[in-house]
Amino acid sequence: MACSLQIHLFTYLRKMTHPSDDDKNAALLDRRTFFIGTAGALALGTTACGGGSSGSFSPIGGATAQQPTQQSPVANPVASASTDTPATPDTPAPEPTTPEPQVRKIAHPGLLVTDPDLQRIRDKLAAKAEPWVAGLNMMLRANTTGLDAKPRPLAVVIRGVDGQNFGQMVGDMVRALHYALRWKISNDESYAKKAVEFLNAWSSTLTELGGNSNVYLASGLYGNQWANAAELMRAYPGWAKEDMARFQAMLLKVFYPKAHDFLVNHNGSETRKVTHYWANWDLANICAVYAIGVFCDRPDLTAEASNYYKAGRGCGASANNVYYVHPGYLGQWQESHRDQGHSTLGISLAGMLCEMAWNQGEDLYGYWNNRLLAGAEYVAKTNLADANNNALYTMPFAPYNGVHGAATAAAGTGSGRPCWELIYNHYVNRKGLSAPWTKAMVDKFRPERVDGGDQPGIGTLLYARDPVPAAKPSGLSAFLNNAKVQLSWWGTAGASQYLVQRAASPNGPFTTLAPVTDPRTYTDDADQGTWYYRIDAVTDAGEMTGADTLRVAVPGELWLHLPLNGDANDASGRGLNAQLKGGTSWGEGRNGGSAVQLDGRSGHVQLPDGAVSALGDFTAAVWVYWDASVVNTRIFDFGSNDVAYISLIPRDGNGKLRFSGSRNQFWNEESVTTDVLPIGRWVHVAVTLSGTVGTLYMDGTQVATADGIWINPFQLGNTTRTWLGRSEYGGDPYFKGRMQDFRIYSGAQDAAFIANLAR
Numbered sequence: 001m002a003c004s005l006q007i008h009l010f011t012y013l014r015k016m017t018h019p020s021d022d023d024k025n026a027a028l029l030d031r032r033t034f035f036i037g038t039a040g041a042l043a044l045g046t047t048a049c050g051g052g053s054s055g056s057f058s059p060i061g062g063a064t065a066q067q068p069t070q071q072s073p074v075a076n077p078v079a080s081a082s083t084d085t086p087a088t089p090d091t092p093a094p095e096p097t098t099p100e101p102q103v104r105k106i107a108h109p110g111l112l113v114t115d116p117d118l119q120r121i122r123d124k125l126a127a128k129a130e131p132w133v134a135g136l137n138m139m140l141r142a143n144t145t146g147l148d149a150k151p152r153p154l155a156v157v158i159r160g161v162d163g164q165n166f167g168q169m170v171g172d173m174v175r176a177l178h179y180a181l182r183w184k185i186s187n188d189e190s191y192a193k194k195a196v197e198f199l200n201a202w203s204s205t206l207t208e209l210g211g212n213s214n215v216y217l218a219s220g221l222y223g224n225q226w227a228n229a230a231e232l233m234r235a236y237p238g239w240a241k242e243d244m245a246r247f248q249a250m251l252l253k254v255f256y257p258k259a260h261d262f263l264v265n266h267n268g269s270e271t272r273k274v275t276h277y278w279a280n281w282d283l284a285n286i287c288a289v290y291a292i293g294v295f296c297d298r299p300d301l302t303a304e305a306s307n308y309y310k311a312g313r314g315c316g317a318s319a320n321n322v323y324y325v326h327p328g329y330l331g332q333w334q335e336s337h338r339d340q341g342h343s344t345l346g347i348s349l350a351g352m353l354c355e356m357a358w359n360q361g362e363d364l365y366g367y368w369n370n371r372l373l374a375g376a377e378y379v380a381k382t383n384l385a386d387a388n389n390n391a392l393y394t395m396p397f398a399p400y401n402g403v404h405g406a407a408t409a410a411a412g413t414g415s416g417r418p419c420w421e422l423i424y425n426h427y428v429n430r431k432g433l434s435a436p437w438t439k440a441m442v443d444k445f446r447p448e449r450v451d452g453g454d455q456p457g458i459g460t461l462l463y464a465r466d467p468v469p470a471a472k473p474s475g476l477s478a479f480l481n482n483a484k485v486q487l488s489w490w491g492t493a494g495a496s497q498y499l500v501q502r503a504a505s506p507n508g509p510f511t512t513l514a515p516v517t518d519p520r521t522y523t524d525d526a527d528q529g530t531w532y533y534r535i536d537a538v539t540d541a542g543e544m545t546g547a548d549t550l551r552v553a554v555p556g557e558l559w560l561h562l563p564l565n566g567d568a569n570d571a572s573g574r575g576l577n578a579q580l581k582g583g584t585s586w587g588e589g590r591n592g593g594s595a596v597q598l599d600g601r602s603g604h605v606q607l608p609d610g611a612v613s614a615l616g617d618f619t620a621a622v623w624v625y626w627d628a629s630v631v632n633t634r635i636f637d638f639g640s641n642d643v644a645y646i647s648l649i650p651r652d653g654n655g656k657l658r659f660s661g662s663r664n665q666f667w668n669e670e671s672v673t674t675d676v677l678p679i680g681r682w683v684h685v686a687v688t689l690s691g692t693v694g695t696l697y698m699d700g701t702q703v704a705t706a707d708g709i710w711i712n713p714f715q716l717g718n719t720t721r722t723w724l725g726r727s728e729y730g731g732d733p734y735f736k737g738r739m740q741d742f743r744i745y746s747g748a749q750d751a752a753f754i755a756n757l758a759r
Contacts, residue, residue: 106297110359111231112352113462118184121461125185134447135461136185142450144178147190151175151198153205157222160214166222169206170453172198173225177456180232189238196239199230203247206254216262220284221454223255224352227291228456234295248296256292256301259285263308274313275320275643275664276403279334280342282308282316283349290356306357309364313643318368320643321346322375323663324398324715328519329475329488331374336382337400337407340415343379348419348455350375355422355463365426368717369475370490373435376423380437384444385414398710402664418448421459429464432471434491436518470494473520473535476548479616479714480747482691485524485531485552486616492537492544499536499543500524506532506549526554556619556747560611564596564740565589568605578724579606582734589740590623590682600627600736604726610718612638612744618713619745621686621697621757622724625738626650626679632732633725635677635685635739638713640720642728646711648687650677650735659687659694661711672696672706679737684758690748700758702751 109115124132151172159166179195182188209218230247233239262285269276286305293301309318315334322331335343350372357364365372384392391413400407420441427433451457475490487500500522501510515538516522524533530553535546561571566586568578582602589595598604612618624635629651639645644663652658656673672694677683686697689712695705713719721728724742725735743757 106294106299106302107360108234108294109231110294111228111291111356112359112456113181113184113228113232114359117462120465121185124464131447131460131464135458135464138447138449139178139181139458139461142174142178144175144450145182145191145194147194149175149194151201153201155205156208156210157206157218158210158215159218160211164211164214166211166218167453169202169222172202173222173229174450174453174456176202177225177229177232178450180229181462183236184232192233192236192238195229195233196236196243199233199239199247200243202226203243203250206250209254209258213267216258216267216281217284219255219258219262220281220286220288223251223259223288224284224291225456226255227251227288227295231291231295251292252296252298255288259288259292260304263289263304263312263314266314270313273403275315277315278338278342279315279321279346280349282312282314283321283346283353286312286316287349287353287356290353294356294360302357302360305353306362306364309353310367311640313641316346316349318350318364318371319640319717321350322371322378323644324710325374325488326378326396326398327486327488327521327523329370329374329490329521330378330381330396330519331371331376332396332398333375333379336379336395336410337397338404338411340379340383340410340412341417344383344415344417344419345454347372347376347379347423348417348451351419351422351426352455355426358426365431369477370427370433373423373427373433373438373490376420377435377437380420380435380441382410383413383415384437384440389414399708401668416445417455418445418451418457418459419455420445421448421463425459425463425465428493429467432468432493433474434493434495436491467493470537470539470544471547472544473498473537473546474548476533476535476546476550477714478533478550478552479614480552480554480556481523481616481712483555483617483748485526485533485554486521487524487533487535488521489535489546489548491518491520492539495537495539495544497538499538501534501536502526503532503534504529506551510534526552528554530554530557553746556617556745556749558743559615559618559746560607560742560744562605562607562742564605564742565593568596576608576611578608581606581726587738589738593740595623595625595738595740597738598725598735600630600633600734602734604734605724605739605742607638607722607724609720609722611722612713613716613718615713615744615746617688617690617746617748619686619688619747619749619754620648620743621684621745621754622742623682623684623740624650624677625682626677626735627737629676629679630733630736632727632729633735634723634727634732635735636724636742637726637728638719638722639716639728640718642730644711644716645721645728646713646716647727648685650685657685657696657698659696659709661709663711670694670709670711672704672709674698674704686754686757688748688754693748695748697751697754697758700755702754 152168157166157169158164176195176198179191183191209215266274266277286309290302290305321334323334324332333343335346354364354372381393382395395410397409420438424438424442427435447460449457470493473489473492477488498516500513500516502513503510532549532551534549537544558572560576562578563571568580570576581604583599584603585597586594587597631651635648635650637645637647646661649658655676657677658671658673660669660671662669674696684699688695692709693707694709696703
């Protein structure tokens with residue numbers, strides 16, 4: 001349930017209401033018996049910059065234009081729309097979806113504000129330039145840096161129960177950060193001394209965080225901001241080394257253990273209801289772990305935070321906070337159906353994490369084709385309202401049904417949380433992309449105010465920057481959706497419109513199909529054939545050719561083919577060779593030859609990572625010989641964990657053959673079902689997905705169809721657990737029997753095609 005907490009700071013801060021969460025009455029329902037509604041899904045394949053580059057398939061939907069044979073997909077290349085790179089020379093290599101531990105040299109100051117940032121601010125203020133002057137005045141208006149203020153440290157800070165006192169710490173935390181900023185901007189040492197006074201008072205007093213589940217909001221929100229304040233002061237000669245070490249110890253002993261424990265255990269809900277906690281809970285603690293890691297020179301902690309953001313199971317991980325992407329890269333935010341105060345908090349926290357990582361040389365902003373920007377644009381557009389706080393736009397919404405109930409639309413509008421400058425200035429002014437809805441929020445709320453404690457705010461002062469040259473249209477995705485080619489792309493800063501272009505050859509000539517403004521999407525009802533797509537931008541300086549050229553076959557083509565008659569190699573020519581894992585051998589196949597034998601204990605077939613990530617509509621077909629009817633084994637299961645997947649189950653808990661997609665663990669499986677798969681004989685099984693309509697076939701005959709399946713392979717992205725015969729759930733049994741002639745096609749093939757495969 002949700003409760004309201006009144007945070008009373010000093011007279012210089014506004015009274016603020018912060019809704020919070022309490023899990024004590026949350027229902028626990030078993031995934032095997034509770035399958036209702038539809039799920040939002042994770043979104044966006046990785047981006048491929050420099051379209052048509054030789055040697056890869058596009059992991060964002062559609063094959064790249066120059067497509068050699070015997071070539072595996074690219075695993076999550078870092079998205080980049082310009083040559084601008086993170087501030088350190090240690091530019092990260094392309095990140096895997098299942099990250100390896102990272103070891104980086106920590107850069108200082110290297111959290112939300114760096115030395116180049118501070119120099120830019122000083123220069124702009126010296127020139128009396130806007131909007132920096134207005135940004136500074138907004139901070140000064142908060143009256144948080146009076147030199148007569150005294151710290152009020154506590155030994156135990158409590159949040160969420162009677163006697164809570166965390167507002168007292170928040171007030172001092174805000175002061176410490178603002179003192180540090182005023183010192184850095186003005187070089188007036190009196191502010192440095194006050195910052196150190198506040199930091200030392202708390203590090204010598206605070207020993208414990210307490211309360212109900214809200215203690216994990218305290219560990220995340222405040223551990224992050226304390227570390228940011230201290231990071232600005234670490235070079236101050238007047239802060240004694242032993243005092244700085246004591247502050248580091250406080251962060252590591254009081255804040256980090258709880259932040260870490262929340263990400264690992266989710267207050268006891270990790271195993272069965274990890275999705276109970278909203279995205280902002282995870283993101284607050286990810287930020288705290290990252291910021292503490294930087295200030296304490298602990299690259300293992302920054303890696304922990306970064307890796308969780310990229311591959312965690314909770315709602316705050318990148319794949320789950322933006323759990324469904326609509327055409328035009330509007331990324332539905334995990335809390336959008338809850339309320340907009342928490343949605344904008346999540347955007348703020350994700351932005352802070354990405355900025356801190358950027359300043360350490362890691363591009364989380366660009367991760368998974370600018371996934372954060374997709375979420376920010378969705379939340380920004382949701383919150384654009386008229387003078388009476390009526391929403392200006394009706395948002396697309398993938399139905400959501402999770403631990404907290406069902407929803408079919410975004411909730412509320414008009415949140416004024418100061419979180420947009422950081423997002424806008426990275427993607428538009430640092431990278432040259434367009435972000436029209438984020439820009440609209442910046443225009444509405446500039447200069448950004450001081451926030452009430454959950455985040456620093458004052459983004460106009462800290463993050464406003466002069467723009468770089470505009471980038472080419474980039475991040476193009478192109479795949480079949482409902483038998484038509486659906487295109488989405490990232491736009492160009494300053495472009496007036498985009499030209500959707502198509503050719504029959506990768507080298508053209510290209511014909512313009514239509515001009516497009518916003519949203520940046522187009523659906524092409526193309527004739528049968530193989531087509532090549534690119535997007536050009538129309539700017540004041542002329543036409544700019546897009547970075548990507550993608551290939552799409554209409555109405556589809558063979559994407560992967562594993563004959564499984566002696567090896568696990570791909571016969572499609574794409575080089576998507578599989579591997580036999582665990583208890584596998586070769587048994588008797590259909591009509592002679594051999595088939596892969598799976599032992600029911602550990603044997604399975606592992607497909608390459610992201611083997612199907614470029615697909616929207618698709619067809620999967622395979623011959624199976626099932627030895628024994630076992631509940632919840634798998635014919636196939638495509639995902640990266642047990643939170644999001646597409647699977648085919650020969651017998652579910654209700655005794656049905658079921659094709660399902662899921663976005664939230666234990667909830668929301670969107671399914672089409674039919675009678676249980678027969679045992680003791682060869683059966684041809686096929687499933688197609690066209691738009692949101694799934695269809696099941698057995699032995700070449702259609703046996704079931706259902707609408708409302710929102711999840712396609714593209715929404716799952718670069719899957720790392722793409723399996724035949726094995727479930728994403730560790731407790732489910734392995735498949736026992738044989739498989740042969742496994743095929744995946746782009747596009748939903750028709751009944752006649754399926755019948756021919758089953759001969």
